[in-house]
Amino acid sequence: MTDFSHLDPAGGARMVDVGAKPDQQRVAVAEGRLTCAPQTIALLRAQALPKGDVLTVAKIAGIQAAKNTAQLIPLCHPLTLSHVDVEFTVADDGIGIRATTRLTGKTGVEMEALTAVSVAALTLYDMCKAVDKSMSIGGIRVVEKIKK
Amino acid sequence: MTDFSHLDPAGGARMVDVGAKPDQQRVAVAEGRLTCAPQTIALLRAQALPKGDVLTVAKIAGIQAAKNTAQLIPLCHPLTLSHVDVEFTVADDGIGIRATTRLTGKTGVEMEALTAVSVAALTLYDMCKAVDKSMSIGGIRVVEKIKK
Amino acid sequence: MTDFSHLDPAGGARMVDVGAKPDQQRVAVAEGRLTCAPQTIALLRAQALPKGDVLTVAKIAGIQAAKNTAQLIPLCHPLTLSHVDVEFTVADDGIGIRATTRLTGKTGVEMEALTAVSVAALTLYDMCKAVDKSMSIGGIRVVEKIKK
Amino acid sequence: MTDFSHLDPAGGARMVDVGAKPDQQRVAVAEGRLTCAPQTIALLRAQALPKGDVLTVAKIAGIQAAKNTAQLIPLCHPLTLSHVDVEFTVADDGIGIRATTRLTGKTGVEMEALTAVSVAALTLYDMCKAVDKSMSIGGIRVVEKIKK
Amino acid sequence: MTDFSHLDPAGGARMVDVGAKPDQQRVAVAEGRLTCAPQTIALLRAQALPKGDVLTVAKIAGIQAAKNTAQLIPLCHPLTLSHVDVEFTVADDGIGIRATTRLTGKTGVEMEALTAVSVAALTLYDMCKAVDKSMSIGGIRVVEKIKK
Amino acid sequence: MTDFSHLDPAGGARMVDVGAKPDQQRVAVAEGRLTCAPQTIALLRAQALPKGDVLTVAKIAGIQAAKNTAQLIPLCHPLTLSHVDVEFTVADDGIGIRATTRLTGKTGVEMEALTAVSVAALTLYDMCKAVDKSMSIGGIRVVEKIKK
Numbered sequence A, B, C, D, E, F: 001m002t003d004f005s006h007l008d009p010a011g012g013a014r015m016v017d018v019g020a021k022p023d024q025q026r027v028a029v030a031e032g033r034l035t036c037a038p039q040t041i042a043l044l045r046a047q048a049l050p051k052g053d054v055l056t057v058a059k060i061a062g063i064q065a066a067k068n069t070a071q072l073i074p075l076c077h078p079l080t081l082s083h084v085d086v087e088f089t090v091a092d093d094g095i096g097i098r099a100t101t102r103l104t105g106k107t108g109v110e111m112e113a114l115t116a117v118s119v120a121a122l123t124l125y126d127m128c129k130a131v132d133k134s135m136s137i138g139g140i141r142v143v144e145k146i147k148k
Helices: A038-047 A054-067 A108-127 B038-047 B054-067 B110-129 C037-045 C054-067 C110-128 D037-045 D053-068 D108-128 E038-047 E056-067 E112-129 F039-046 F054-067 F111-128
Strands: A024-035 A085-091 A094-105 A136-147 B024-035 B083-091 B094-104 B137-147 C024-035 C083-092 C094-105 C136-147 D024-037 D083-091 D095-104 D138-148 E024-035 E083-091 E094-105 E136-147 F024-035 F083-091 F094-105 F136-147
Touching: A024 A108, A024 D024, A038 C024, A038 F136, A054 A085, A054 A094, A054 A108, A054 E056, A085 A108, A094 D138, A108 A136, A108 B137, A136 B110, B024 B110, B038 B083, B038 D083, B054 B083, B054 B094, B054 B110, B054 C054, B083 B110, B083 F054, B094 B110, B110 B137, B137 E024, C024 C110, C037 C083, C054 C083, C054 C094, C083 C110, C094 C110, C094 F136, C110 C136, C110 D108, C110 D138, C136 D037, C136 D108, D024 D108, D037 D083, D053 D083, D053 D108, D095 D108, D108 D138, E056 E083, E056 E094, E056 E112, E083 E112, E094 E112, E112 E136, E112 F111, E112 F136, E136 F111, F024 F111, F039 F083, F054 F083, F054 F094, F054 F111, F083 F111, F094 F111, F111 F136
Parallel strands: none
Antiparallel strands: A024 A094, A024 A136, A085 A094, A136 B137, B024 B094, B024 B137, B083 B094, C024 C094, C024 C136, C083 C094, C136 D138, D024 D095, D024 D138, D083 D095, E024 E094, E024 E136, E083 E094, E136 F136, F024 F094, F024 F136, F083 F094
């Protein structure tokens, strides 16, 4: 039967007990996108891309957020991630974000990857908001999840 | 001239100095959406909506994240928000999220509203991920910003 | 000989070295109570119990605090808890709180359970303080501790 | 009519909007107690009181927790406390804890005082738990609240 | 009489009460230095300076740490900094670090500037430690403090 | 070939993937020093050493910072330290600081030891800054690193 693992039969919130799960190698990849005006990308390319700090600041924010996921999302378990990476693809009307998280442990790491993407996107938004009031963040989803 | 306030002329990151700005009443409203399978919403309605804990957990996560924005987004200023609210609209194929933030201070609060929406969406995703592997988060944007 | 493990022979604080301890399954259960006026419980039952958000907000606060115990209590070791649960019993003159924490690791988890109870109680206090100035929190203690 | 300020009419959680409140001098004093076996106090007096680190560690933990209250208690507002103090009274069967918090701001600081007491008590518990399995924490309450 | 403001007459720790102090414009500048082997700087220049991410990562870490000072240093007051900047000077045998912090408030911001320098230096150390085991961090001091 | 493990070939920041490393016992020892005026040490000895709270507050701050290293230094992995110790040596013109960190895990713990020393030094600085404007922090380095 289909089951919301974080909900009890009465709809109450619960943190899953992962204590009996085996330690396995786990990888997750998530993606998302900041969509902005083409002029914003043109300005970034003129002033701050590829060599300025914009993408580096967003990468660091994403990595730090991945490590902090259990403090942000109430029912997530604390994890000791072995790896986080955040990469960007600059297009003419936005910036694609892709985060990879790895762990040998008892629970999947897709929330950590999604959190890295989300906070990297928010950080890009913050750095561009003075020149573009029409940006949006979307397409945040898991694109790969491996357990072995 | 158009200007990235968080970038110096060489593209370097910088935190804006807001010390000379006046204290003003500031409000921001942001929205976003978790899109999921209609069956997921049907299951939530059967098991956990409107009276279960799902939306409350996401609301609390969003409020806490808004208060924590300056720790998540590197160039954001620490703020003492006077109000945060997070509301949800359950549709047949997703859940809409709307966050409002308020402050009397020197800098706008849209990053706090966007962060509340993002983390509330991630929290909903976390609670539904056991039953739906195809969800995505999108449409995160500022819908209102007031300064008076 | 009886020994304060967190104190050196001169009374100085020290963090115990748990590196040589074996990984074991560990469970702790702690309890506590918010005592309030019967009228406060009556009002909660009329306006917000059992279906409002009061207990859920306190549960989430308790779970988050348990995960954050090592940041709150200086000599506690950082842990990666596998499970936290917080339950409530509403009586006529107060609310009982019971927290359970689990871990496979080198050190017991009773401080995490006590922290969950304490912060859940503070959160209940916060939500009721506008209607009741005479509340108190007490009876916080460990009721079960298992190692196997 | 009596009102839970943190609850909406349907019992939903909400963070009060304090933006329209005036800045006032606010003080709160809270108390609590760790109750333990007389032998535990005798041992502390022999090994670690009054000159060892026990009370200092608990004081620091309480001060840090007071500053961190808005991260612990979901509906509390972030504050910039101007003062926190934590004092102890060692009795024959326990340790009394008293915390004072001060602020010039828009909202009261009793939750910060209660949090300081609670975390100081948990820290004392942690330092004594190796010699005493029967301790409890109680009597946590506000004893003074001033606004001027 | 000379006085340790953070110590009571018995040598006990205390957090100063700044509530009665006026709000003033405050600036602090601190400096420090990571000293390393000339070959390390040569390698950095070949592979990662001036355009790689090394200095940007350290800058972001310093800014974030400055905002987090009151959580790191027990008797520091929580502040809402209006500005933090961190700059670097690359020499042949090390990297100089200079941080500036600003606030309109009741207490000085030199601890925030010193913290930014320290954590930026630690971050540089972390990024270079795989190639240089002989590095050291020093010269951390306040070079300017203004109140007006 | 010499390699900056935290940098990719283009100088970009990256978090090393430690997932394939074996769990080993790891120890690191770091040292540093707060240099101050002899009169400051004389005053501390008269008012607050050896029995006052000064060194205890700095020790606790150092331990807490060690546990928090991965939140402070962007590319550090989250760790669950099994032990942290911070010791002080009071000289006539300064205070020496020595921190030891231990872990059974996949990555070294020297950044945790260096962070403990740095934050303990900043805490001492904070407590003495009212009486001495000429202090500096230096000599922060790793003095021992063991893996077995």
